Amino acid sequence: MRRFLSVALALVMSLCVSVPAFAVDSSFAAVPAEGTVMPPTRLITKVLNQTNTADTARVTAQPENGSYLRFYYRNDTEYKCTVYLLKVDGSRQTVVGAMSVAGNSQGQGIFFSVNAGSGTYKIRVENTENGGLVNGLTSLAQYHSLLDMEASSAGAVSPDLSGMPDSQLAYMDVYTVSPEAQQAILNARAKIIYGNQAWTADGNASVVNLETGEVMRVPTFEELFPGWDLPKVEATNQIDAGYPPCSSGSASDIFNCNVKPQFFHNTESWGKVVTFNGTGGKVGTFANSGPVDARYNLSVTKNGEGIGWYPQMAVREGVQFDTSTYFAYTVYASASDENSADEWYRMIVTEDFQKYGF
Incomplete structure (x- = not known):
């Protein structure tokens, strides 16, 4: 739990950055699969079963219920998926959290923003291995503090970034991830920095x-x-x-x-x-x-x-x-x-x- 709280403090201290759609705009961390359980208090609980990409319905968080959002996905297929937490503002959709979930496994991510409780959100799951079946259970919950989250979620934050395109990976918060993930983020940024734009x-x-x-x-x-x-x-x-x-x-x-x-x-x-x-x-x-x-x-x-x-x-x-x-x-x-x-x-x-x- 101490290790989990130390990571949480890093999330709280992170600066919120506003970037174009499909770039991470605030503090986010993915939690290792071995420490994952489905949140008991839910804004969303939905079984997805579609081809290539599946979205949940939109839901609006309530300010009185806290500034922490935790989203979860249980992947019931053998194919790796990328799961996005999207903040919806009219026609604009911004990725505020993303994680990769291997086949027949589960994953969860925690998003914090001082204004998280007044936003509208949905979860998107994409089959990034072969564009085929998306099938699994997804959930979104809202909390007042990290102490409200289950003790089983405690553990080092070490997001699985495999399969995430550079255009999304580069905008992850480099200060709240493991050294290995930091290097992956910096490598993605280098490809963009030294791309086709002067x-x-x-x-x-x-x-x-x-x-x-x-x-x-x-x-x-x-x-x-x-x-x-x-x-x-x-x-x-x-x-x-x-x-x-x-x-x-x-x-x-x-x-x-x-x-x-x-x-x-x-x-x-x-x-x-x-x-x-x-x-x-x-x-x-x-x-x-x-x-x-x-x-x-x-x-x-x-x-x-x-x-x-x-x-x-x-x-x-x-x-x-x-x-x-x-x-x-x-x-x-x-x-x-x-x-x-x-x-x-x-x-x-x-x-x-x-x-x-x-």
């Missing part, structure tokens, strides 16, 4: 098309991923610099060389182009020449912390960003796809970006 840490960067002169604003990391931490970068691959040798360019050029970016299946692996000390001014980086129709990615770090990600760049598209004195900046590059890899690009990193059409 971002900048502080808003002081823009993408520039050197052919047209168009300057495109890049959204900030906080706008896209509120509450997430900026990624730490451990990429150590040095990109190939090849013949002909690097050009001296001008004194304002930090890097002016032919390079051969690689395509990496790991979202956090790139080739290092150059590391330099910031001067307090703006710096521009881009591929000045390269294969026709090629696409490449740029990443920028500051003292080892990611401050910008710019995917799917065309040749003669680049990035300009602010630098601060006494900080080390590193520019990384990678091919966006296999067809763009192992080809020569002329990469330039310069303080005199206007000379190149920025």
Whole structure:
């Protein structure tokens, strides 16, 4: 029970985060199957028997009955299912809890929010193994406190996240799960952070098309991923610099060389182009020449912390960003796809970006 209560305290102290539909928006924890019993006091008790996906009816919690919701599912099939607790607000449905339940087993999750008692909810069960039969008993109960819950629910909170897509897993509360689950959540976040959406840490960067002169604003990391931490970068691959040798360019050029970016299946692996000390001014980086129709990615770090990600760049598209004195900046590059890899690009990193059409 002590262990259960310590996890509960972590849930209570967690910050509530509002995110788009089908992302977790508050404190949630799944309880191991071996400590699971069906809640005796119920908002919902329903046997589900459908193909692929089954929903319960909507129910409205009552404020006087508490701020803890506990949902349960007994899986009567041999197929793994994912069970969602959905908060319903008009046409909007938000996942506030999700758990994976193996075939012929059971699971339960606990959701806490200071406003949980005034919400409308339903449970959705999806056959995520083969899209086939959903058959089992589901239940939802409301409590004033964790002490109201059965002692048999006591145990370490260690959610089973297997089978949950990255788009849902990434928005789980990383602070209320086991170290193994934390890593799974962080891995899912990395795939989204280093996906197809450009971002900048502080808003002081823009993408520039050197052919047209168009300057495109890049959204900030906080706008896209509120509450997430900026990624730490451990990429150590040095990109190939090849013949002909690097050009001296001008004194304002930090890097002016032919390079051969690689395509990496790991979202956090790139080739290092150059590391330099910031001067307090703006710096521009881009591929000045390269294969026709090629696409490449740029990443920028500051003292080892990611401050910008710019995917799917065309040749003669680049990035300009602010630098601060006494900080080390590193520019990384990678091919966006296999067809763009192992080809020569002329990469330039310069303080005199206007000379190149920025």
